[in-house]
Amino acid sequence: MIEALESPKVRSSPEEMSSRYRLFRAVMLLLGRIFLGFTVHGEEEVPRKGPLVVAANHTQYLDPVYVCMAIPRRLQWMAKKELFAPPFRAFFYFIGSFPVDREGGRAGLRSAFNFLRRGWALGIFPEGTHRTGEGAREAKSGTALLAVRGGASVLPVFVGEAPSLRGRLRGEGLRVYVGTPITVDATLRGREEYRAAAEAILRVIYALPEDRERAEP
Numbered sequence: 001m002i003e004a005l006e007s008p009k010v011r012s013s014p015e016e017m018s019s020r021y022r023l024f025r026a027v028m029l030l031l032g033r034i035f036l037g038f039t040v041h042g043e044e045e046v047p048r049k050g051p052l053v054v055a056a057n058h059t060q061y062l063d064p065v066y067v068c069m070a071i072p073r074r075l076q077w078m079a080k081k082e083l084f085a086p087p088f089r090a091f092f093y094f095i096g097s098f099p100v101d102r103e104g105g106r107a108g109l110r111s112a113f114n115f116l117r118r119g120w121a122l123g124i125f126p127e128g129t130h131r132t133g134e135g136a137r138e139a140k141s142g143t144a145l146l147a148v149r150g151g152a153s154v155l156p157v158f159v160g161e162a163p164s165l166r167g168r169l170r171g172e173g174l175r176v177y178v179g180t181p182i183t184v185d186a187t188l189r190g191r192e193e194y195r196a197a198a199e200a201i202l203r204v205i206y207a208l209p210e211d212r213e214r215a216e217p
Contacts, residue, residue: 042178
């Protein structure tokens, strides 16, 4: 289980980004478009208000930043406490992360539910820590649990692979695909039911590139 170590000082609101965060996001989008060929497909699918669980695949260390760039809302992230060591502590707080101890108690979940009840968008990676290679994909039950008990829909997001310098010169780019919000069955109960729902969400995430490419002219 997880335990929140301390609450971040949130200067944004569920409906509005702080001026500093808005500037950070604008700069990152500009740099991303120039150096990574960053593009977002399906941004219009993002609900502009209300509780939301943003669920994305996780294969690169910078995926949280890429998701923040793609989603035009202020996100809060549950992040393991080990990430909050100098000199990165301030940065993780700045992008909306709050540290949790995965070995102790349920305070981390309570903090997440509190954000959702207040109408925030909560970022989460159903697979947990970042996964490389082509190994088996397995979703954690927390994605569905947060959606059901937090009264939130789930927004599936697929983050493509950032191109290498050589790939960028060949015209390759980093693409992020946003899907239609998913309503999780509110009658689900128990870890197995939550896990099955999370696995279904994960399948939707990995199908997004093909689905979006087929739907767009």
